[in-house]
Amino acid sequence: MHEELATLDAVAQHDRQLRDLARRIEKAQGVLADMQAAHAAAEALHTERTQAHRELRRAEKAAERKIGLYKQRRQSAIHVLENGLGDTDAAQRQIDQCENILDETETEVLELLEQQESLEALIAEALTGRDEAAATLAEVEQTVPADVAALEAETSTVRAARELEFAKLDPSIQARYTALAARKRVAVVRIERGSCSACQRVVQPQHLADLKRGRVIPCYGCHRWLVPV
Numbered sequence: 001m002h003e004e005l006a007t008l009d010a011v012a013q014h015d016r017q018l019r020d021l022a023r024r025i026e027k028a029q030g031v032l033a034d035m036q037a038a039h040a041a042a043e044a045l046h047t048e049r050t051q052a053h054r055e056l057r058r059a060e061k062a063a064e065r066k067i068g069l070y071k072q073r074r075q076s077a078i079h080v081l082e083n084g085l086g087d088t089d090a091a092q093r094q095i096d097q098c099e100n101i102l103d104e105t106e107t108e109v110l111e112l113l114e115q116q117e118s119l120e121a122l123i124a125e126a127l128t129g130r131d132e133a134a135a136t137l138a139e140v141e142q143t144v145p146a147d148v149a150a151l152e153a154e155t156s157t158v159r160a161a162r163e164l165e166f167a168k169l170d171p172s173i174q175a176r177y178t179a180l181a182a183r184k185r186v187a188v189v190r191i192e193r194g195s196c197s198a199c200q201r202v203v204q205p206q207h208l209a210d211l212k213r214g215r216v217i218p219c220y221g222c223h224r225w226l227v228p229v
């Protein structure tokens with residue numbers, strides 16, 4: 001292959017490597033970000049359930065206090081009846097009313113206890129989830145920065161090699177390469193089975209002969225530089 005074309009091809013290959021490295025870095029960082037988000041979500045779920053449990057417990061305590069209060073009221077009404085003092089009809093009504101409220105409130109307490117119990121199972125589940133997420137995150141926090149550092153070191157090496165090759169190119173070709181790479185990402189493509197491997201346009205025999213002689217000629221279809229096999 002003619003030297004200029006070979007250099008162009010080398011630059012393109014380095015750029016391909018650089019894009020691949022950038023993708024791998026992005027992916028590794030994405031894994032870390034995903035794990036951080038998963039951990040935060042697991043922690044939020046645990047907090048949310050724990051708070052809900054605390055509220056149920058508070059409601060239960062309030063209901064217990066209400067029960068205490070109505071038991072007292074019932075007791076004083078019973079006292080009135082037993083001693084035959086005061087308004088016994090009113091005392092009986094008070095007892096009935098207290099019984100109703102006590103029934104309702106005791107049912108409420110039972111329901112609150114049941115809700116707490118099912119929530120406790122969910123809290124345990126959330127706790128396991130949170131611990132697992134924390135363990136995964138810790139692992140990823142250990143490996144990802146090292147992986148990223150290695151990929152970045154490789155990137156620097158490839159970039160330096162790329163710049164060396166790029167410097168060998170004629171300035172007009174450099175400018176066109178940069179413009180093409182910015183627009184189409186891939187500036188240099190191979191000819192496969194007689195066609196441009198990017199746009200599939202057939203390369204005419206004269207064009208192919210010129211390329212083989214080392215002329216730097218773009219594809220007539222997509223204007224990327226062609227490299228013969």
Ligand SMILES: [Zn+2]
Binds near residue numbers: 197220221222223
């Ligand atoms: Zn093409």
